[in-house]
Structures are given as C-alpha cells and as structure tokens.
Amino acid sequence: MSDTTPSFFSRLSLGFSTLFALLSDPALAARLQTLRAGVPPAPTAPVPAPVPAPTPVAPVLRIATPDAALQLLGLLQREARFIDFIQEDMASYSDADIGAAARLVHAGCGKVLSEHFTLAPARSEAEGTRLVVEAGFDAASTRLTGNLQGQPPFRGVLRHPGWRVTEVRLPRLTEGHDAHILAAAEVEL
Numbered sequence: 001m002s003d004t005t006p007s008f009f010s011r012l013s014l015g016f017s018t019l020f021a022l023l024s025d026p027a028l029a030a031r032l033q034t035l036r037a038g039v040p041p042a043p044t045a046p047v048p049a050p051v052p053a054p055t056p057v058a059p060v061l062r063i064a065t066p067d068a069a070l071q072l073l074g075l076l077q078r079e080a081r082f083i084d085f086i087q088e089d090m091a092s093y094s095d096a097d098i099g100a101a102a103r104l105v106h107a108g109c110g111k112v113l114s115e116h117f118t119l120a121p122a123r124s125e126a127e128g129t130r131l132v133v134e135a136g137f138d139a140a141s142t143r144l145t146g147n148l149q150g151q152p153p154f155r156g157v158l159r160h161p162g163w164r165v166t167e168v169r170l171p172r173l174t175e176g177h178d179a180h181i182l183a184a185a186e187v188e189l
Contacts, residue, residue: 070179071170075116077183080108116169122162129158 076082085105090098113119122141125131133142135152141162144154173179 067173067179068170070182071173072112072116074179074182075112075170076109079112080105082109083182117165118167118169120164120166122164123158125158125161127158127161131156131158 073083077084082105085101093101133144133152133154133156137152141164143162144156145159146156148154
C-alpha cells in the first residue's frame with residue numbers, strides 16, 4: 001500500500017463509486033459500518049483464483065484418401081448405372097421414360113447399400129416426435145433447422161432421424177488397382 005495521499009479528484013471519484021456501491025450492495029454497507037465502529041474485519045477465506053474456461057481445441061483434420069469413395073462410386077455404376085443416369089441429359093425423355101430408368105437406378109443403388117453397408121437411424125425417435133435438444137448435443141448427428149434463437153435447451157420436432165453407418169463391407173482392392181477407373185470402357189467386337 002502506498003503512503004501517498006490521493007488527489008482531490010481521485011478521492012472524489014472514489015467517494016462517488018463507493019456511494020453507489022454501498023447503495024446497491026447491503027453486505028458491503030454492513031462491512032463498512034462494522035469497520036467504522038472500530039471492529040476489525042473478520043478474517044476471510046482466501047478467494048480462489050478463477051478457473052479459466054477451457055480453451056477450445058481445434059479439430060485434427062485427417063487426410064481422406066479417395067479410394068473408398070471411388071470404389072463406392074464404381075459399385076454404384078456397376079449395379080445401378082448411376083453415373084450414366086446422372087450424366088444423361090433428361091430434357092428429351094418423357095416423364096414415364098425417366099420414371100422407368102429411375103426404378104432401375106433405385107433398385108441397383110439399394111442393392112449396393114444393402115450389400116456393403118449396415119445403416120441405422122442417427123436418432124432413435126420417430127419422425128414427428130417433439131423433443132428437447134440439450135446443451136452439448138452432437139452437432140454431427142443432429143442438425144438444427146428453422147428459427148434458431150437463444151441457448152440450449154432447444155425444443156422442436158424431429159423431421160428426419162438421419163442416418164448412421166454401423167458397418168462397412170467394401171471389397172478389398174488389389175495392389176495396383178486404379179480406383180479412378182469407375183467403369184471400364186466397353187468395346188464390342
């Protein structure tokens with residue numbers, strides 16, 4: 001503590017701030033009254049240092065190799081002619097022709113999914129269920145849509161349960177296989 005006497009303006013500022021603090025804090029006023037009566041203040045427990053908020057950790061980014069994605073795309077092409085369907089200009093076809101082709105693509109894509117993946121809903125509740133999304137929810141498995149305001153918990157209606165892959169059964173690739181070739185060119189002899 002310094003032995004220097006505060007200036008008039010420092011004392012004036014301290015007086016006003018103390019006046020407002022005393023008017024708004026009855027416990028502070030009681031302690032000041034006790035001190036002015038000559039009673040020494042009771043020893044207080046040391047104030048613990050504030051615990052710093054945890055520093056957010058940046059996610060570690062993994063380098064994804066494209067082989068599995070290319071392999072899946074190749075399977076979709078082989079079983080459903082998926083790439084052919086997507087690359088085709090549909091403007092010249094009738095709705096009935098597009099619908100017939102879509103049925104074949106749909107069946108082939110379903111076959112690839114059922115043979116190579118086990119799928120489960122990301123959430124167990126049925127569509128239309130009213131639910132509460134608590135703080136700390138997994139944003140990778142639950143996406144909030146609509147009018148998002150304030151802090152959790154959020155109340156809403158489940159519009160889609162999402163999907164989660166529980167098992168992957170992709171075939172193994174032979175050494176030297178070029179996964180970039182999704183479908184070999186066909187040459188009729």
